[in-house]
Amino acid sequence: MMLTWRVALVAVLAVAVLTWHSNAADPFAFFDWDVSYMTASPLGVPQQVIAINKKFPGPVMNVTTNYNVAVNVLNSLDEPLLLTWDGIQMRKNCWQDGVLGTNCPIPPGWNWTYQFQVKDQIGSFFYSPSLNFQRAAGGYGGITVNNRAVILVPFGTPDGDFTLFMGDWYKKNHTDLRKILDDGKDLGVPDGVLINGKGPYQYNTSLVPAGIDYETINVEPGKTYRFRVHNVGISTSLNFRIQGHNLLMVETEGTYTVQQNYTNLDIHVGQSYSFLVTMDQNASSDYYIVASARFVNGSSWDRVTGVGILHYSNSKGKASGPLPDPPNDQFDKTWSMNQARSIRTNTSTGAARPNPQGSFHYGSINVTHVYVLQNLPPVRINGKLRTTLNGISYVPPDTPLRLADLYDKSGVYTSNFPTGPTTRPPTLGSSIINASYKGFMEIVFQNNNTIIQTYHLDGYAFFVVGMDYGVWTENSRGTYNKWDGVSRCTIQVYPGAWTAVMVSLDNVGIWNLRVENLDTWYLGQEVYVKVPDPSGYNVTEMVAPDNILYCGLLKDKQKQQVPHGSLAASSSSVLASSKTLTFMLLLLALMFSP
Numbered sequence: 001m002m003l004t005w006r007v008a009l010v011a012v013l014a015v016a017v018l019t020w021h022s023n024a025a026d027p028f029a030f031f032d033w034d035v036s037y038m039t040a041s042p043l044g045v046p047q048q049v050i051a052i053n054k055k056f057p058g059p060v061m062n063v064t065t066n067y068n069v070a071v072n073v074l075n076s077l078d079e080p081l082l083l084t085w086d087g088i089q090m091r092k093n094c095w096q097d098g099v100l101g102t103n104c105p106i107p108p109g110w111n112w113t114y115q116f117q118v119k120d121q122i123g124s125f126f127y128s129p130s131l132n133f134q135r136a137a138g139g140y141g142g143i144t145v146n147n148r149a150v151i152l153v154p155f156g157t158p159d160g161d162f163t164l165f166m167g168d169w170y171k172k173n174h175t176d177l178r179k180i181l182d183d184g185k186d187l188g189v190p191d192g193v194l195i196n197g198k199g200p201y202q203y204n205t206s207l208v209p210a211g212i213d214y215e216t217i218n219v220e221p222g223k224t225y226r227f228r229v230h231n232v233g234i235s236t237s238l239n240f241r242i243q244g245h246n247l248l249m250v251e252t253e254g255t256y257t258v259q260q261n262y263t264n265l266d267i268h269v270g271q272s273y274s275f276l277v278t279m280d281q282n283a284s285s286d287y288y289i290v291a292s293a294r295f296v297n298g299s300s301w302d303r304v305t306g307v308g309i310l311h312y313s314n315s316k317g318k319a320s321g322p323l324p325d326p327p328n329d330q331f332d333k334t335w336s337m338n339q340a341r342s343i344r345t346n347t348s349t350g351a352a353r354p355n356p357q358g359s360f361h362y363g364s365i366n367v368t369h370v371y372v373l374q375n376l377p378p379v380r381i382n383g384k385l386r387t388t389l390n391g392i393s394y395v396p397p398d399t400p401l402r403l404a405d406l407y408d409k410s411g412v413y414t415s416n417f418p419t420g421p422t423t424r425p426p427t428l429g430s431s432i433i434n435a436s437y438k439g440f441m442e443i444v445f446q447n448n449n450t451i452i453q454t455y456h457l458d459g460y461a462f463f464v465v466g467m468d469y470g471v472w473t474e475n476s477r478g479t480y481n482k483w484d485g486v487s488r489c490t491i492q493v494y495p496g497a498w499t500a501v502m503v504s505l506d507n508v509g510i511w512n513l514r515v516e517n518l519d520t521w522y523l524g525q526e527v528y529v530k531v532p533d534p535s536g537y538n539v540t541e542m543v544a545p546d547n548i549l550y551c552g553l554l555k556d557k558q559k560q561q562v563p564h565g566s567l568a569a570s571s572s573s574v575l576a577s578s579k580t581l582t583f584m585l586l587l588l589a590l591m592f593s594p
């Protein structure tokens with residue numbers, strides 16, 4: 001009986017996954033990831049980046065609605081690691097969310113297997129490391145959740161699918177960047193923008209040195225491709241555009257949008273969009289793909305521009321000349337906001353389910369909880385530079401909040417998070433928003449800083465009902481879009497403005513609500529929303545997984561793991577349908593029979 005180790009591994013994992021409370025009728029997808037440092041020179045200078053299976057960016061996790069996913073993550077870094085899965089709702093299962101409020105970090109040299117179901121959702125998302133500023137060094141990759149075959153996608157099947165990760169980038173590594181923040185300083189102007197881990201095409205010899213490897217997207221004339229574009233950067237909003245081509249927006253973070261053409265779109269940190277792009281130009285030359293810094297001043301920002309190349313198979317030459325123009329709105333601060341407001345849900349199409357996206361009439365549901373979360377410029381608390389929400393700068397306790405609850409450890413956190421801005425002096429704290437299962441929450445983000453911020457909620461998608469300049473008041477509700485506001489998980493809040501979202505609290509657990517701007521997050525701007533169901537454990541909430549890691553007050557429960565020197569990093573992913581699963585179990589049985 002011949003069995004490769006890979007098949008054996010899959011079978012072993014399959015058994016492990018079957019013992020977990022998944023729907024065995026849905027297909028399984030297995031991934032084996034080694035997260036390690038690697039040297040790369042995206043801006044012409046060698047530096048340490050974080051790679052997955054030696055790839056930077058990491059692999060795209062390509063799955064379909066309701067798949068059961070197992071990701072065996074080996075931490076080959078010299079620091080603790082957690083991966084978090086932006087936009088994956090982890091229904092009933094905050095145990096897998098990969099943030100400090102729910103998970104103990106994976107120690108260096110250890111591996112840990114995430115197990116979750118991508119239940120009832122579709123769309124384009126990404127994963128990234130959640131600790132220690134590691135995202136500034138990479139470690140991110142895409143998550144594509146396809147429609148099930150029985151549910152029509154509201155556009156023709158594209159001729160190809162490209163994932164683009166763009167983000168501001170520093171030549172300093174993440175440990176040096178962290179130190180700058182720890183010292184209470186500003187990170188300063190980024191050194192560039194990467195597209196898929198690569199530096200800019202040399203569109204300007206004085207701005208871009210020669211010899212930099214840039215991203216090229218190869219296309220055929222007349223065809224239509226889907227571009228999934230993610231801003232995975234630290235804190236710079238980027239304007240995305242492709243020279244000479246329309247971007248037909250079709251999806252954002254799990255919602256099919258009303259299809260509209262844009263010549264360019266502002267994409268803020270942590271946000272994801274899908275566009276259809278038709279190759280309808282005459283290929284007299286290659287075309288620029290541009291991601292340029294937004295809302296910034298001065299020539300030092302000129303270098304903060306990502307440039308890739310769109311290359312037609314019949315192209316007659318290289319791209320040359322100036323980049324396509326960015327929006328010309330220096331004197332019109334409503335331009336970008338109006339663009340954001342134009343993004344709406346296509347209410348008549350199905351997505352994860354056949355019933356139309358608009359069938360949940362969020363606008364007619366009574367609100368049970370209202371929180372106004374105010375972001376102020378960074379302040380000094382006990383001599384350290386910190387960021388706050390409603391005057392509280394979050395400090396993660398050593399014991400994950402959800403684990404503390406499970407083992408009745410009180411005093412780990414408090415439940416007194418203020419419902420609105422306070423005039424008390426800012427403090428450090430570990431207080432959570434106390435919500436209730438099946439409630440309906442309105443959250444207003446009020447940005448009193450001078451820098452645009454984006455906010456993200458784990459475990460949920462929220463309806464974006466309004467945004468405007470000025471200070472939110474109850475009268476602002478009169479302007480809400482109660483019909484086709486887009487449902488997504490990451491939303492921008494302009495400086496001096498507010499954004500309001502509504503969330504149906506149907507997912508039990510403790511969920512991270514954070515700013516996506518990495519420096520602001522690192523300095524303490526996050527909170528957890530606790531959605532309890534008193535009799536929910538093992539009912540509306542899954543039980544803690546068998547492989548749960550313990551730390552903090554519970555560290556004595558943790559069995560030690562022999563650190564893996566080098567787990568075979570060659571394998572990437574193996575897909576098994578329930579049929580092949582049965583087959584593999586049979587193989588296993590055969591293997592163990594005399």
Ligand SMILES: *[C@@H]1O[C@H](CO)[C@@H](O)[C@H](O)[C@H]1NC(C)=O
Pocket residue numbers: 062063064146161
């Ligand atoms: C992703 O998976 C879907 C469905 O299985 C498949 O049709 C598609 O070709 C895959 N895409 C990529 C980029 O591998």
Ligand SMILES: *[C@@H]1O[C@H](CO)[C@@H](O)[C@H](O)[C@H]1NC(C)=O
Pocket residue numbers: 009012072111112113547
């Ligand atoms: C670590 O990886 C090994 C080999 O792939 C696997 O058998 C084991 O279950 C993993 N451990 C955890 C805690 O996930």
Ligand SMILES: *[C@@H]1O[C@H](CO)[C@@H](O)[C@H](O)[C@H]1NC(C)=O
Pocket residue numbers: 048173174175176
């Ligand atoms: C980051 O760079 C510094 C030198 O600037 C070096 O001492 C440190 O080891 C590097 N850290 C990592 C994780 O590569």
Ligand SMILES: *[C@@H]1O[C@H](CO)[C@@H](O)[C@H](O)[C@H]1NC(C)=O
Pocket residue numbers: 204205206207299302322
């Ligand atoms: C290159 O960039 C510099 C600095 O922004 C600018 O002054 C110059 O005009 C640009 N050159 C070309 C050929 O566009």
Ligand SMILES: *[C@@H]1O[C@H](CO)[C@@H](O)[C@H](O)[C@H]1NC(C)=O
Pocket residue numbers: 246248259260261278280
């Ligand atoms: C978008 O632009 C393309 C041309 O690039 C055009 O054919 C199409 O009709 C436009 N779609 C919408 C919804 O405006």
Ligand SMILES: *[C@@H]1O[C@H](CO)[C@@H](O)[C@H](O)[C@H]1NC(C)=O
Pocket residue numbers: 282283284
């Ligand atoms: C091709 O594009 C170039 C640049 O836009 C334009 O000058 C030229 O007229 C176009 N040719 C055709 C045949 O459309």
Ligand SMILES: *[C@@H]1O[C@H](CO)[C@@H](O)[C@H](O)[C@H]1NC(C)=O
Pocket residue numbers: 295296297
């Ligand atoms: C840009 O400069 C103008 C005028 O100097 C200033 O008012 C504005 O605040 C600056 N904007 C940013 C984002 O720095």
Ligand SMILES: *[C@@H]1O[C@H](CO)[C@@H](O)[C@H](O)[C@H]1NC(C)=O
Pocket residue numbers: 154257258259260346347348349350
């Ligand atoms: C909305 O989705 C339907 C499919 O249900 C599609 O036919 C229609 O074109 C979409 N409308 C817009 C404006 O995107």
Ligand SMILES: *[C@@H]1O[C@H](CO)[C@@H](O)[C@H](O)[C@H]1NC(C)=O
Pocket residue numbers: 364365366
């Ligand atoms: C909302 O509250 C109003 C007044 O309290 C009540 O009449 C109405 O039935 C409620 N609507 C829903 C959908 O629960």
Ligand SMILES: *[C@@H]1O[C@H](CO)[C@@H](O)[C@H](O)[C@H]1NC(C)=O
Pocket residue numbers: 415416434435436
């Ligand atoms: C938190 O919410 C639960 C359920 O709504 C409630 O029973 C509890 O008293 C609340 N605790 C605090 C401290 O507000």
Ligand SMILES: *[C@@H]1O[C@H](CO)[C@@H](O)[C@H](O)[C@H]1NC(C)=O
Pocket residue numbers: 447448449450495496497
């Ligand atoms: C912050 O709030 C103060 C007081 O309400 C106001 O004067 C100021 O304009 C606000 N600044 C921003 C950027 O929102």
Ligand SMILES: *[C@@H]1O[C@H](CO)[C@@H](O)[C@H](O)[C@H]1NC(C)=O
Pocket residue numbers: 538543
């Ligand atoms: C969860 O419920 C199942 C079935 O009711 C039971 O067999 C199992 O022991 C329960 N697990 C825990 C940890 O309570």
